[in-house]
Every structure is written in C-alpha cells, then in structure tokens.
Amino acid sequence: MASTDMVDKDVLVDIFTRADLIMQSDIKFRQMIGAGQLQIVYYPVRGQEVVSSAMMAAVNQDDYLVTIYRGLHDQLAKGIPSKELWAEFAGKMTGTCKGKGGPMHITHPATGVMVTTGIVGSGIPIANGLGLASQLEKDGKVTVCCFGDGATNIGAFHEGLNMAQIWKLPVIFLCQNNLYGEHTHMRDTTGSASIKQRGEGLGMRSVQVNGNDASAMYTAAKEAVDHARAGNGPTLIEAMTFRFHGHLLGDTSHYIPKEEMEQAKKDDPMPILRQQLLDLQISEADVAAIEAKNAAIIEEAAQFALDSDYPPGDEYRIDVLDVEIAA
Amino acid sequence: MSDTAEKPKDIMFAQALNMAMNKAMADDPKVILLGEDIADKEGGGVFKVTAGLSGTYGTDRVRSTPISEQAIVGAAVGAALVGYKPVAEIMLMNFITVAMDQIVNHAAKLRFMSGGQTSVPLTIRTTTGAGTGLGGQHSDMLEAWLAHVPGLKVVAASNPQDAYGLLYSSIMDDNPVIFIENTPGYFVKGPAPAADHTVPLGKASIPREGTDITLIGYGSAISRCHAAADKLAEDGISCEIVDLRTIAPFDEETVLKSVAKTKAAVVVHEAVRSFGTGAEISSRIHEELFSELRAPVGRVGSGYAPVPFSPAIEKAWMFSQDDIEREVHKILG
Numbered sequence: 033m034a035s036t037d038m039v040d041k042d043v044l045v046d047i048f049t050r051a052d053l054i055m056q057s058d059i060k061f062r063q064m065i066g067a068g069q070l071q072i073v074y075y076p077v078r079g080q081e082v083v084s085s086a087m088m089a090a091v092n093q094d095d096y097l098v099t100i101y102r103g104l105h106d107q108l109a110k111g112i113p114s115k116e117l118w119a120e121f122a123g124k125m126t127g128t129c130k131g132k133g134g135p136m137h138i139t140h141p142a143t144g145v146m147v148t149t150g151i152v153g154s155g156i157p158i159a160n161g162l163g164l165a166s167q168l169e170k171d172g173k174v175t176v177c178c179f180g181d182g183a184t185n186i187g188a189f190h191e192g193l194n195m196a197q198i199w200k201l202p203v204i205f206l207c208q209n210n211l212y213g214e215h216t217h218m219r220d221t222t223g224s225a226s227i228k229q230r231g232e233g234l235g236m237r238s239v240q241v242n243g244n245d246a247s248a249m250y251t252a253a254k255e256a257v258d259h260a261r262a263g264n265g266p267t268l269i270e271a272m273t274f275r276f277h278g279h280l281l282g283d284t285s286h287y288i289p290k291e292e293m294e295q296a297k298k299d300d301p302m303p304i305l306r307q308q309l310l311d312l313q314i315s316e317a318d319v320a321a322i323e324a325k326n327a328a329i330i331e332e333a334a335q336f337a338l339d340s341d342y343p344p345g346d347e348y349r350i351d352v353l354d355v356e357i358a359a
Numbered sequence: 360m361s362d363t364a365e366k367p368k369d370i371m372f373a374q375a376l377n378m379a380m381n382k383a384m385a386d387d388p389k390v391i392l393l394g395e396d397i398a399d400k401e402g403g404g405v406f407k408v409t410a411g412l413s414g415t416y417g418t419d420r421v422r423s424t425p426i427s428e429q430a431i432v433g434a435a436v437g438a439a440l441v442g443y444k445p446v447a448e449i450m451l452m453n454f455i456t457v458a459m460d461q462i463v464n465h466a467a468k469l470r471f472m473s474g475g476q477t478s479v480p481l482t483i484r485t486t487t488g489a490g491t492g493l494g495g496q497h498s499d500m501l502e503a504w505l506a507h508v509p510g511l512k513v514v515a516a517s518n519p520q521d522a523y524g525l526l527y528s529s530i531m532d533d534n535p536v537i538f539i540e541n542t543p544g545y546f547v548k549g550p551a552p553a554a555d556h557t558v559p560l561g562k563a564s565i566p567r568e569g570t571d572i573t574l575i576g577y578g579s580a581i582s583r584c585h586a587a588a589d590k591l592a593e594d595g596i597s598c599e600i601v602d603l604r605t606i607a608p609f610d611e612e613t614v615l616k617s618v619a620k621t622k623a624a625v626v627v628h629e630a631v632r633s634f635g636t637g638a639e640i641s642s643r644i645h646e647e648l649f650s651e652l653r654a655p656v657g658r659v660g661s662g663y664a665p666v667p668f669s670p671a672i673e674k675a676w677m678f679s680q681d682d683i684e685r686e687v688h689k690i691l692g
Contacts, residue, residue, distance in 0.1 A: 158465060
C-alpha cells in the first residue's frame, strides 16, 4: 500500500464532515433499534466511514452510485438527504422510496444513488450499464460501485469486471475489504492473497489502499475518477477497512479474535481523522461545530421518520408496472 | 432471408424481428442492442436476427458481448435505469437461468423498490423450443417462471406480423419485457407487416372465430391450434382460437368473452403441462365462468420430463395437434 501525503485541508474537512455524519447516524440507528423505536434489520457501518467519505468527496453529486445492503455510509457520503433516508429506513411514506425499498434498497437518483441491492455482487453488472450509458452519452459521469470482499467470490464480480474492462467503462469498483464475509474470514474463502490480484487477473487497473486513511483513500479515489473521466476505463480499488459491529446488528462478532478487534478499534479511523484536523490548526470549536450540525441533522431526521405516516396498504399496487395494478 | 418469388409479401419470422429492431433504432437513438455475436463481424446473431443492424447503427449501439449472461442483463438494466431502451439478446432461453438474479431481483423490482423513482425499460429477446433435437438444455419453455414474477411482462408472437408489432411495442414499453421467440419458428413465413403496423402489449387476438370451443394459446401453440381446428371442423366442431400474444399480464377480457360464448376451452402450450401458464388461465376461467362451462377447462402441454434428445422420445414428449384434438373431443364428449 502506497503511503500518501496528506491531502488539502478543505478536502479533509469535507471528508470528516461526511464521515462524522455517518458515524453519528450509525450510533443513533443502533440506539433506536436497541430501544425498540425502530424494528429493522440493520447492517452497521461503524469503522467504514472514511472509505466512502473519501470516495464520494472525489466525485460529483450527479455521478452515479451503486451500493449494497451495508450501504448507509455510502448513501450518506454521496449526499442523500437524511430525512428521506431515515424515513425510508423506518418504512414511511415520506421515505426516498415511499417505504417500498427499505434499508437494503435505498434509491435516490437526485443524489446519484441509483441502486442499493441486497444480493451480494449483483450491483456490479448494473454499474456497468450506468457506465455504458455515460460512455454513449459522453456526459463525463462516473459510476462508483461499492461491494465487500465477499462479493469477489461470486460470478457477477468476474463477469462484471471483465465487461467493464473490455469496454473501458467509466466505473470505479470500490471493494471495501473488511476481511469478513458474514462470519467467515477472507483467508478461508478467497483463493488469492488480495482482491487487487483478482482485478489484475482481469486486466484491470487495480490498487490496494488503506481505506481508513483519509488522504490515501482520497488520493486513490481521485486517481481512479480522473482515469475514468479521461476515458481510460475502470479501476478496482481494494480499500482495507474493518467493521466494528458485526454483519448485522445483534451479531456479537464472536468469530473475530479478541486481539484482532482490539487492534482494529485502536486503529479506528474516526478519532485519527479528527486529530488530523486539529493538527492542521482547525480549532476544536470548529470541529465541534461540524459535529453539532451533524447531530442536529440526525435528530431532525430521526424525528421526521418517527412522525411520518406509514404508506397506505394500497400502495403495493403502485409502481409494480407503469400502470396501477387492479385491486 | 429473401422473399420467395411466389409470395413476394411473405417474410420469415426472423426477418420481422430484424425489421422491428431496425425501426426502433431508427426511431429512438436510446435503443441499443447487447448480446453474444449480434454484430455483423460476429455473424449478426447465431440465427442472424440482428444481421445488418451493426452496419447501419454502429457497434456502439449494436454490441457483441462476452458469453456472460449476468453481465449482459445487468448492463442492460443499468443503462435502462438512466433512459436507454436496451434490447438484450439471451441467445437461448435456458441461458436466462444464469441471469435470473438480474431479471427477477433487479429488472422486475427496481421500479417498485425505488418507489417509482426509476424504471427498467428493458427488452430481453430469447429463443427456445423443442423439435430440433437440441436436448435438455437448449429447448425449455420457461415462461411460467417469468410470468410469476410481478413487474415483468412476458410476450410470445405466433406470426411475423405480430412479431414485428409486439417486439416494437416491447422495446418502447417502460417495463421490462421478456420476448420469447421460437427457434423452429424463425423460418416460418407469413404476411409481411406494414412499416407502421403495431400490436399493443396485453391485447390478445382472435385469428379464428368459432362457436363450440375456445383454444387458447401463444407462440408455437397457435399453428398447431389452427391445424387441429381445421381437422376438428371436418367433424363439425367449430373452434375459436385466442392468441394471447402477451402471456403476462394476459388479456383476461378477451379470453373470458370468448369462453363465455363457446362455454368450453382448452389452454395449449409447448411448456411442460404441470404448473404451466395453462393452470393459471384455466383457473381464471373457472373462477369467472364455472357455472356456464359445459365441462372443466382442458389443458394441453408437454410431458413432465426434460426435453429429450432422441427424436422418437422428443416427439412422444412434446405437445401435438393430436393432443389438442383429443382434448377437445374429451371436453365436448
């Protein structure tokens, strides 16, 4: 993994602002689910905030995102409005998808969030289609496609990366390698030593980066985006990271050795990034103001989700086809 | 695919499909084609259905792909989400099994799960059909699987004119459509469509009117229904034929109106009879017209087995004109 100089202060602040919103949102979701205020299956993102925040800081709002069920960090980093996101998680009519998608299927084209899939690896072929459309349109957009290390064992990964490579599609395949596919360590499921090697085997420009290092991650992301926008094709980024709260909420991470978890928490990217801001002479008051603003956004969003109405039952007949289904 | 001298206005089914795609691509620059070997450099499709289109519209819009069904359908889904109207060719229907995740979990559901923010105006063309000795993995009729998925339309034409109109409508439809072609049927000829000929989705036709019994079918069943109806007419039995054309959602109104008139019906399809689309159509007729029927609705389909290779077994397995006649006689006593 290449070490990188620290990126500009403004970029770091931007990344921190996104990442803190994600961290606080994750904490709040876990609190509310624990308190019985929300009854949902939740895939925690604590620990992976910096990967998506640095990636999305390197793209524009009208660039596309395809992500997965563990996607809260990607969606928030991409700029999806918190109120609609929270309402969708809660299954409310005011949600991004009128309560018909839920946490695993968030869509919000206005911020480029085109698909969130609950099927491991399936977003990869679809990201190619978005990239193909951009290539044909010559609109200069790129597509970011997020998935985990586990997805690289499924056929769609290999079919999808191969097609992206032969057609030089403007897609950034962001593998967030948290080392565990559900409960199984990568070393027990993956024949290659790295995911990067798999991309190289498919002929693709591939890099491995410490995804928890904001500067290194942003630099890798920016290079991949520039490469794609210039018409040079896709990049596979293997961003090393970790998840602190298991595959889904309630998972005790019993399969992760204690020392490994302790070390990962010592390397928690959030306090490190926060300290980097302070080291760059950003005042404690300014950082605290970012955090307070995020907290207010989340409070408002959570309350909006709780206060909003559920969709009427008849809503199931709408959006199946382009015409309403008869009762 | 040249016209015969005797019947200058007749064209082959495959040619009608080619004409429909040609018109769609000329009318709308958002129509693109993806599939294995579909560009002319690779032969214009294994059955030449896309021949010439890459020459006219370029290989950006008519793209030969790797043998990679998930990637083909996935790319088509993604492009459809942002305004393209992709036509993905999955060479043979059995190969859609490889892409079922993209079709069932994504193409069919993204409109609904996004609350209508996105849609997938995608057409998947695929061919299949027994009778050509291709055996168990190149001949299956899997329309019932697809018709069972909310959000998908399923279409099968029985003649070149309908093929032209239905494929054009499928491409322009804002929903994902599975367009099922019939491999032996590619070479069947019929009257050529006028350039502006259209056939709406969801609307059945009645190619033969009759009074004693309604034969309901689609695709490869229709020619056998006609042959059976000719034969039954010799016995004084008048058959009405309903060609569904769109399998899902099917035209209940036309079906029920016809059966309300004839008071007897047989549903015919090439697919395996058990759990086939015939069961759904038959059930809908019973639900609406039970007290008016002279006998329970009959069903004709192929046997409960994979499509056999040896011609002798394939013939025994496959639904036939004789099966239709036998079923009609059984129902009418």
